[in-house]
Amino acid sequence: MGDIINLLSDTIANQIAAGEVIQRPASVVKELIENSLDAGAHNIQLIVKDAGRTLIQVIDDGKGISKADAKMAFERHATSKIRTADDLFSITTMGFRGEALASIAAVAQVELKTARQGDQTGTLLRISGSEIETQESIACMPGSVFSVKNLFFNVPARRKFLKANETEFRNIITEFERIVLVNPHIAFTFSHNDAVIMNLPVSNIKQRIINVFGKRLNTQLISVSAETSFVTVTGFIGTPDSSRKRSSMQFFFANNRYMRHSYFHRAVTHAFEPFINASDAPNYFIYITIDPASIDVNIHPTKTEIKFENERAIWLVISGAVKEAIEKSSAGHGLNFSNKETIEMPVYDHNREKKSNIEIKINQGYDPFRNQKTYNYHSNVSNWEQLHSDTTTIEPIEIHEIESAKHRQSPSEILFEERKNILIYRGKYLVTPIKSGLCFINLRRARVRVSFDDYMQRISKKQGISQGALFPEIITLTPKEVAILPFLLDELAYIGFDICDLGNDSYSINGIPAGLEGIDPVETLRDILDKVLETGCEVKEEITEVLALALARKTAVQQSRNLKEEEAASLIARLFSSSSPNYTPNGKSIIFILTDEELERRF
Numbered sequence: 001m002g003d004i005i006n007l008l009s010d011t012i013a014n015q016i017a018a019g020e021v022i023q024r025p026a027s028v029v030k031e032l033i034e035n036s037l038d039a040g041a042h043n044i045q046l047i048v049k050d051a052g053r054t055l056i057q058v059i060d061d062g063k064g065i066s067k068a069d070a071k072m073a074f075e076r077h078a079t080s081k082i083r084t085a086d087d088l089f090s091i092t093t094m095g096f097r098g099e100a101l102a103s104i105a106a107v108a109q110v111e112l113k114t115a116r117q118g119d120q121t122g123t124l125l126r127i128s129g130s131e132i133e134t135q136e137s138i139a140c141m142p143g144s145v146f147s148v149k150n151l152f153f154n155v156p157a158r159r160k161f162l163k164a165n166e167t168e169f170r171n172i173i174t175e176f177e178r179i180v181l182v183n184p185h186i187a188f189t190f191s192h193n194d195a196v197i198m199n200l201p202v203s204n205i206k207q208r209i210i211n212v213f214g215k216r217l218n219t220q221l222i223s224v225s226a227e228t229s230f231v232t233v234t235g236f237i238g239t240p241d242s243s244r245k246r247s248s249m250q251f252f253f254a255n256n257r258y259m260r261h262s263y264f265h266r267a268v269t270h271a272f273e274p275f276i277n278a279s280d281a282p283n284y285f286i287y288i289t290i291d292p293a294s295i296d297v298n299i300h301p302t303k304t305e306i307k308f309e310n311e312r313a314i315w316l317v318i319s320g321a322v323k324e325a326i327e328k329s330s331a332g333h334g335l336n337f338s339n340k341e342t343i344e345m346p347v348y349d350h351n352r353e354k355k356s357n358i359e360i361k362i363n364q365g366y367d368p369f370r371n372q373k374t375y376n377y378h379s380n381v382s383n384w385e386q387l388h389s390d391t392t393t394i395e396p397i398e399i400h401e402i403e404s405a406k407h408r409q410s411p412s413e414i415l416f417e418e419r420k421n422i423l424i425y426r427g428k429y430l431v432t433p434i435k436s437g438l439c440f441i442n443l444r445r446a447r448v449r450v451s452f453d454d455y456m457q458r459i460s461k462k463q464g465i466s467q468g469a470l471f472p473e474i475i476t477l478t479p480k481e482v483a484i485l486p487f488l489l490d491e492l493a494y495i496g497f498d499i500c501d502l503g504n505d506s507y508s509i510n511g512i513p514a515g516l517e518g519i520d521p522v523e524t525l526r527d528i529l530d531k532v533l534e535t536g537c538e539v540k541e542e543i544t545e546v547l548a549l550a551l552a553r554k555t556a557v558q559q560s561r562n563l564k565e566e567e568a569a570s571l572i573a574r575l576f577s578s579s580s581p582n583y584t585p586n587g588k589s590i591i592f593i594l595t596d597e598e599l600e601r602r603f
Contacts, residue, residue, distance in 0.1 A: 022100075022103045022104055022107060022151075024052075024168060025048070025052020025053065025056060025171070026168070026172045026175045028056045028148050029048070029052070029056060030178075030179070031100035031101075032100075032104075032148070033046065033176075033179050034179070035100070036058055036060035037179075037183065039060060039062025039064070040063050041060035041061050042061055042186060044059070044187070044188050045060075045190075047059070048169075048190075048193075050193070051165040051166070051167075051168035051169040051172065052168055052169075053150075053151060053165070053168070054150065055149055056147075056151070057145065057148070058146045059143070059144075059145045061142065062144060063142075064117065064119070064122070064143055065123070065144060067137070070114055070123045070125050071132070071135060073101050074101045074130075075102060104148055105130050107129070107153075107158065108150060108153065109128045109129075109149040110127045110146070110147070111126050111127075111145075111146075111147040112125040112147075113138065113144070113145040114140070114143070115140045115142050116142060118142075121137040121138065122137070122138050122139065122141075124137070124140075129154045166487055169483050170483055170484070170533065172192075173197070173480050173483065174480070176198070177212055178258035179258070180208065180212060181205075181251060181258075181285065182253045182258065184202065184204055184208035187202050188200040190479075197479045197482075198211075198212065200212070206221060206223075209221065209285055213249060215476070217242075217283075219239075220238050220239050220242040220283070221239075222236060222237050222238070224237055224284075224286065224322055225321065226321035230291070231310075231314050232288070233314075233318055234287045234289075235285045236284070237285075237322055238282055238284065240275040240276045240282070243272070243277075243283065244281060244527070244530070245279060245280060245530075249283040249285070250268075250283065251284065251286065252265070252286050252288065254288045254289075254295060254297075254306050254308075255288070255289060255290065257297065258304060259304055259305065259306045260304050260305060261305075263311060263315060264315060264318055266315075267315045267318040267319040268282060268284050271318075271319045271326065272322070288314070290314075294308065422569055424443075424565075427443070428442070428443055428444070429441060430443055430446070430571075432572065437594050437595040437596045437597075437598070437599060438594045439591060439593055439594075440591070440592040440593070440594065441590060441591055443563070445584050445590045446572070446590050447552075448584050449581065449583075449590055450574045450575055452548050452584075452585045453579075455495050455513075455548040456544070456548050458494055459491050459495060459544055461494075462494045464494045466498050466511035466512065467496070467511055467513070467517055468510065468511045469512065473509040473521045473522050475506070475521075476504075476505055476506045477506075479505070481529045484529060485529065488528070488532065488543065491544050492528075492547070495513050496512060496514055497509065497511065497513065497525070498510040498511030499525075509525060516554070519554065524551070528547055528551060532546050532547065548585075549586065575590070
């Protein structure tokens with residue numbers, strides 16, 4: 001048997017390495033802009049076409065590159081940031097590993113025009129698939145112009161698996177947001193297909209946040225500040241009433257570098273717990289300044305994950321700073337701060353022992369069956385008024401959903417013994433007798449199921465009924481919301497929304513779906529857009545289902561009022577006529593059946 005191990009060619013090795021750094025057009029945007037930042041640029045322009053497939057161009061007024069360095073910059077592991085291994089532990093620049101440009105050049109056609117301040121001529125360099133095609137002297141302004149064309153032109157499989165343009169564009173916006181939020185002292189412009197998406201002048205951090213995410217944040221930001229001997233925490237959080245079910249405005253930065261950190265995220269949410277609902281997500285923009293020697297940024301190819309030496313101590317500082325900011329702000333007035341814990345800023349001790357102060361006590365004499373009433377209900381209960389009047393003293397019983405085939409009844413088989421026998425229990429559940437026992441229905445989920453089916457039918461038949469607004473509502477969208485809305489306009493119209501483009505990222509909501517009178521149209525539309533952005537749907541049918549589900553949930557909340565018995569009977573009838581009455585569109589159980597046999601076994 002002959003030898004089978006061969007060395008890869010430089011071209012193939014570069015393409016493989018490129019896959020670790022350049023995953024999509026947004027990766028190119030991140031690397032090129034970070035190079036401009038490291039070059040000391042004061043003005044940076046990002047120009048994108050076809051969501052980065054055709055062109056990604058970054059223009060800066062930085063210090064530029066010499067002729068010799070221009071060629072060297074595209075070699076693997078070529079960097080001006082690292083001289084020794086110790087330098088890895090004191091990194092303050094963005095790029096440092098020297099793989100970005102080499103990786104980009106391996107999978108695209110790259111053109112670089114650059115000149116240093118005072119140079120008589122600049123340099124033009126063209127590279128295609130790692131091969132240098134042109135290097136010559138040209139006249140150009142100081143700074144650099146990087147143009148990346150036809151990304152993945154020589155790796156068809158990678159290009160094939162790029163997402164839809166709207167998705168790749170949203171990813172580019174995400175990377176752009178992360179960069180500009182930590183560099184308010186630099187002016188940025190961002191254009192896509194010759195349309196200006198963002199124009200951000202030099203400003204302070206608060207104004208940069210408002211310029212990126214909209215003027216509505218102007219009254220919703222609370223300043224956060226805390227300084228200790230080992231870490232400084234600054235930034236802004238959203239007021240408690242600006243928290244929402246979903247939120248894309250959650251940012252951590254460490255030494256001017258964006259990062260993801262689930263542990264520190266928990267520190268923020270912990271501080272918000274007394275002031276918001278458990279299902280809500282707070283907005284925050286937290287900037288951490290710390291000794292570079294105490295963190296490791298080289299643990300992930302995209303450098304978005306950072307390891308900290310004193311994580312527990314930093315957690316306490318963040319949580320304490322956020323909680324103090326909420327309580328001191330006008331947003332905290334009128335809230336109940338009784339029994340609130342006091343968080344002291346920690347002094348970190350490397351040699352401290354980990355001790356547990358938790359003591360668990362067990363009441364050995366506890367008898368769960370002592371002094372409890374026992375109820376013997378026959379499956380054919382006829383006196384529902386008497387049962388309902390006594391439900392406040394009924395101990396809860398565990399009910400298992402019957403999954404066997406004999407209990408998977410079709411809607412036509414699940415019939416009421418008496419239509420009037422419907423118990424509305426605590427405003428959350430409907431209980432009614434059926435042929436095989438008792439049927440328990442989650443009221444809110446039933447409404448979601450019924451409303452979802454209704455909206456999907458409206459979309460399929462294009463028969464949405466709109467309720468005109470007496471005074472149209474104006475909504476100004478963020479760039480990411482603007483990117484997704486055009487793909488939803490038809491479906492929104494079929495459901496009953498009447499939306500008109502006013503230009504400059506503003507839209508007029510002239511009508512809402514009939515039956516949703518009293519909702520906040522702006523908040524409802526934002527919730528729908530947030531949900532679509534969160535799920536990242538690609539296929540039109542998936543987007544339609546997400547849209548219908550988001551609106552169905554809104555409808556269910558809007559209908560959260562006491563039902564009359566006739567309305568409950570109507571809701572159950574509509575539920576049982578659904579093709580999927582047992583589950584919500586996202587797979588949550590709606591119906592539990594307690595059979596006569598199961599009930600008899602309990603007595």
